[in-house]
Amino acid sequence: MRLNPEYLVTFSVVAEYGNISRAAEALRLSQPAVSGQLKALQDLVGERLYTRTAYGITLTDAGRDLLGYARVIASTLTGAAEHLRARRNRARPLRLGLSWTLGAHAVNIVAGAHADGQAVRVTSGHSAALADDVATGTLDAALIVRPAAPLPPGLDAHRFRSEELSLLVPDAHPLAALGATPLLPIAPEPFLWPMVGSTVARHAERLLNDATVIPEVQFELGSLAAVREALVRGLGVTILPPSVARLEIDAGHVTPVLIEAPNVTVEYVVVTPSDVLERAESRRLLDLVLRARRPTRP
Structure with a gap:
């Protein structure tokens, strides 16, 4: 039978x-x-x-x-x-989008995945573009700076952490001793832009517009690495989360100054499809990213 x-x-x-x-x-x-x-x-x-x-x-x-x-x-x-x-x-790596602003988290995420026997392939880009890639299925999830505009339909945002934007100045700069300042005094200073069109750049632009400040000299440097190098060399100031220049701050080359203005907090989120529980890759990646987060250093 x-x-x-x-x-x-x-x-x-x-x-x-x-x-x-x-x-x-x-x-x-x-x-x-x-x-x-x-x-x-x-x-x-x-x-x-x-x-x-x-x-x-x-x-x-x-x-x-x-x-x-x-x-x-x-x-x-x-x-x-x-x-x-x-x-x-x-059989295939998990596909993670990572905002340029949050690139430092790549090592923790990839190392944690490797310890679990899972490979992760990281793609960097603008936050809004990475969210679009999750919506189309090109990426399984993305760790981004939450954009001001709503996320595409079919996506959920899971809180990672938040951080306040600061005015970053060279250590010897006169504003470094103030601790906090409005943005008006930076009008004559060369302003250092990272990736034009990025979410953090848009937040900086919003703060400058709200303060009616138009820096007399503006350098579009195209990357966070170039902005950090310019800060160390004393070539200007910028508005960014302090975490992107943590090594330079700890080494005493750069000083974060609090901005006396409302709405200076940026939120970092993990973007996944709304049906994440039914998508094994997105679910595992969400777990890996949330496990890899580190407490914000003072």
Whole structure:
């Protein structure tokens, strides 16, 4: 006798629900298809496995005897499917978008993933563009600076942490001793822009506009690394989260000065598809990123 494993799986689900209609819904099969598999199984066994009642079905002695074996088969097939799905998911790296502003977190995330036996491929870019890539499925998740505009439909934002924008000045700059300042005094200072169009640059632009400050000299340097180098060399000032220049601040080359203005806080979020619980890659990446966050240093 050669039993079809699918018939045993169907039989175990029908026995669990005690109703062919509800079992068909759980199996995502039509009711005639389930009834057909049950009849084929009974024909192979040569005995009735259940009787119909007003409320559903009741197993016969033969059905109860077979049920234990059917459940083992169903459990084994489910476990094998999950194992193969997990192997397939591990076959490609998890795809993470990372805002340029948050690049320092890449090491913790990738190292944590490696310890779990999972590879992560990091793509850097503007926060808004990375969110669009998550929406189209190009990325599994993205750690970004929350843009002012709403996220694309179908995405959720999970809080990572927040930070206040500061005026970053060379250590020997006169403003370095103030501790806090409005933005008006920086009008004659050369202003250092990182990536034009980035979310942090837009926040800086907003603060300057609110303070009606137009720096007389503006350098568009194109990267955070270039801005840090310019700060160390005393070539100007900028508005950025202090974390992007943490090494230079700790070394005493750069000083963060509090900005006396409202709305200076930026929020960092992990963007995932809204149905993240149904997407193994996005779910694992969200967990990895949240585990990798470090407390903000003073």
